[in-house]
Amino acid sequence: MVEENTTPTSTTKHDFFETQAVLDLKRWFQAIISSHKTLFTLLWLAAFTSAFLWQRDAVSGLVVMHGGGESLKKSESSLLYPKLRPVGFSLVDFGGVGDGVTMNTKAFERAVSEISKLGEKGGGQLNVPPGRWLTAPFNLTSHITLFLHQDAVILGVQDEKYWPLVPALPSYGYGREHPGPRYTSLIHGQNLTDVVITGHNGTINGQGQTWWTKYLQKVLNHTRGPLVQILWSSDILITNITLRDSPFWTLHPYDCKNVTIKNLTILAPVYRAPNTDGIDPDSCEDMLIENCYISVGDDAIAIKSGWDQYGIAYGKPSKNIVIRNLVVRSNVSAGISIGSEMSGGVSNVTVENILVWKSRRAIRIKTAPGRGGFVRQISYKNLTFENCRVGIVVKTDYNQHPDAGYDPKALPLLEDISFTGVRGQAVRVPVRIQGSQDIPVRNVTFKDMFVGLISKRVKKKKHIFQCAFVRGQVIGTIFPAPCENFDQYNEQGQLVKHAVSWNVTDIDYQI
Incomplete structure (x- = not known):
């Protein structure tokens, strides 16, 4: 007994x-x-x-x-x-x-x-x-x-x-x-x-x-x-x-x-319940996740494919994954994440019809030197952020490693990532894409985006895109205005303005 x-x-x-x-x-x-x-x-x-x-x-x-x-x-x-x-x-x-x-x-x-x-x-x-x-x-x-x-x-x-x-x-x-x-x-x-x-x-x-x-x-x-x-x-x-x-x-x-995986409720306390991710597809192929409610103490969903040299050697990507019609919350981490263990690669992922509420981050891609692998052909559609500290994050210095045997020259590839139909309110930082000279973020597309700020504690001048070593395009008018790393096109697909730079514009970790 x-x-x-x-x-x-x-x-x-x-x-x-x-x-x-x-x-x-x-x-x-x-x-x-x-x-x-x-x-x-x-x-x-x-x-x-x-x-x-x-x-x-x-x-x-x-x-x-x-x-x-x-x-x-x-x-x-x-x-x-x-x-x-x-x-x-x-x-x-x-x-x-x-x-x-x-x-x-x-x-x-x-x-x-x-x-x-x-x-x-x-x-x-x-x-x-x-x-x-x-x-x-x-x-x-x-x-x-x-x-x-x-x-x-x-x-x-x-x-x-x-x-x-x-x-x-x-x-x-x-x-x-x-x-x-x-x-x-x-x-x-x-x-x-x-x-x-x-x-x-x-x-x-x-x-x-x-x-x-x-x-x-x-x-x-x-x-x-x-x-x-x-x-x-x-x-x-x-x-x-x-x-x-x-x-x-x-x-x-x-x-x-x-x-x-469908029609699940996944729960854990949003504080002091460490690493209680909701769903972690790991080196998986042909997967559907839909119609779930997830509120947990870490990432609601985190797509993975192995860790550093071990994941590179195993060589099994996560691919052909659809995630849709979810309501998620993560006060500690992010609503929908890719990584940080993504050394086998992640590709052909669609994330659509997602509400992320009262979370530290809404959407995040995280990786680091030593990971290798790739994150590509990722499509986000119809996202709603409600009361999130940061809306969209791409982070390339998430330096957790299994041991000293990883290769710091194994650099991940990040490319072909699109965001269409993004809405939000009470979001401090709408977008933070932190590439690096070694790990640039290529071909990122934004279209139909309006993310508002409702907070007297944060100055409006900080309610901006934060960018470093990223290149891509913006189609049509979005709010707030994108950083100058992006080519800007009108709704008819005509080029309006070339990117000015693809180096750092503004990264502020205090907000």
Whole structure:
């Protein structure tokens, strides 16, 4: 028997964060209604509302993406619908007890083992009924559907002695926080195909409070484990569930193909819940992320592909990824990030219909000398920033390295990045693109942008584009005015003004 290690204090903190988030959202809605914004904002209200209606969506299948810069295609030939499993089980059938105290690891393991025998018959579904199902980490199998009832909560045991150690990922060569092995994830799968995690908005709760405290106190000897991690797998669907309070990154697909993630709620406290990224696609190909609400203690989404020399050697880019229709918040880091571990490369990514609210940064690309790799063919469309310190950031000196073995001459390539349809209010710095002489940022395009400043604390003269070693173009009129690094074209595509410089204009880290 293992008792839960939660306290009234931690519960009160979570209630505070959630209550504060609700109040902030209510104030945001009132501001929108009172200001009579444009049709674009009204459309965003509809998108915002739909992000919370995840329970209405049926399991809709896995999606394959095609082509270089093309958007996601949903032809019938590209849709793979999850099969109706011929056999279903309840966790109770294998001795599960949902009292929040009894350990259910063996029950999960027995159920997964039984389903693993049914692959040739189409697999099986494991139903997790109402209750609080305490467990240590367990593995999934191919051709499985893990289905959570709306009142089902899978709870991760808090004592690290129940979390096995596994080797560092090959494209990292390092646990990430410590050298050597790392703790496994609560729900783990590798070398699998046809895996579905779904339900009626049931919850997987990592109970990460103990892990965060130990990390901040520097008493852990190994890297914390993610909440859900799927490695070297294909045909993955994760939908209609809540993920919360992960010890580390929340959802980490690694070197996977054909992954659909939709209708998720991902939560962690926005302060003192370190590295609780929401979704981290890592060396993944053909992925759709849509209709999610994410509020966490680090990046809401961070696209990755390995770290320095290890990522370069592994050589698996993240590519063909569509991220759309999300509401995200990150007080510590950024709403949507690429990097900083991007040494295998990131390409052909579309990010569209995104609301980032009350965040430190909205959109960020981060890299450094030693990373190598590339970030290219990245398209951002229909972005809304609400109360963000910085709107768009490109940073080329994010100098965290696994060890001294990286090559400082391995320089990343950043090019072909576009922003179309950007709206914002209460944003201190709309754009900060900090290239360098060694890592210039090439072919950046802005079109249809209006990002306003509503704050008496920041001087209007600081509400500007901040640029260094960047080259690109601006199409039509945007606000605020771009820096002089950009060629300017009118709406008809005619050149109006050549760029004056591509060196530093103004980088001010005090705002």
